[in-house]
Amino acid sequence: MGNIIVFINHKGGVGKSTSATNVAAILASKFGKKVLVIDCDGQKNSSSKIIDIKDIDSNKSLYSLWTKREFRVTDAIYTTNMKNLFLIPGDTRLHNLGDSDFDILEEDVLNPRLILKERIKRLKRAFDYIILDSQPSLSFVTYSTLYAADSYIIPTDMDPDSNIGIRAIKRVVATLNKTKSAKIKDAGILICNLAKANSSTMKDLRADLDAEFGDQILPVSIPSDVRVKGASKKKTPIYCLSPGNPVSKAYLKATSHIIEVTS
Ligand SMILES: Nc1ncnc2c1ncn2[C@@H]1O[C@H](COP(=O)(O)OP(=O)(O)OP(=O)(O)O)[C@@H](O)[C@H]1O
Ligand SMILES: [Mg+2]
Helix, strand or coil: CCEEEEECCCCCCCCHHHHHHHHHHHHHHCCCCCEEEEECCCCCHHHHCCCCHHHCCCCCCHHHHHHCCCCCHHHHCEECCCCCEEEECCCHHHHHCCHHHCCHHHCCCCCHHHHHHHHHHHHHHCCCEEEEECCCCCCHHHHHHHHHCCEEEEEECCCCCHHHHHHHHHHHHHHHCCCCCCCCEEEEEEECCECCCCCHHHHHHHHHHHHHHHHHECCCCCECCCHHHHHHHCCCCHHHHCCCCHHHHHHHHHHHHHHHHHC
């Protein structure tokens, strides 16, 4: 049965989409797993990192799959130019999706936030991993991704505000896990886009993160490298373009760790 992992942090620009797509690409290309990325963000950033978004048919995206009960899930699945890696693309309409977009009398669940979980449930049989990239907000969409997930990873940057975002997500997960509908496993905190860590400011910030979250932080951090942006421009995760790059090597280590803690 496929393993659903959500990359989540309501703080923006911390490396969620970059991490989701690189981890997905590594699971597919290095570990030979069949992987589906589901882009749950209206910005469509994880979509644009692995396909040309001009190829997305607006009637065949996560939005249609989510909002139309009769929609065939396979119609929203796109191939990518990477073997074993597939995508359900995002859609700008996901920005405003909310409870009122669903007629609950038509659904099999009482809580509209469980509809995404229901819609993608059968995909667990078809894929080894389903990677959800979430949007930078604590919205209906973000709660829905958590309900749908087996595990969550919090990508974060090193910023004085980072601890606030991490704490908020953990609080939400703890609350959801008190209900029968969620059993979300903590797969750790991934420090991303790390500038050279030898300044005293960076050391202080790292000490703050360690003091609060210590052993929850993954044993590898992702360094900063402008070539990550170059890879995005080529619609290919950096791991696939340049596996020897320090960012690629760090994502490979992170992925091995993620496989271990989510299995
Ligand atoms: N390791 C890295 N080195 C250099 N740039 C990076 C790295 N990781 C991410 N970036 C860049 O930082 C920006 C934000 O990354 P990304 O889109 O992955 O974050 P995000 O958390 O998904 O953002 P959002 O909250 O808007 O969805 C992007 O321009 C991306 O190219
Ligand atoms: Mg993103």
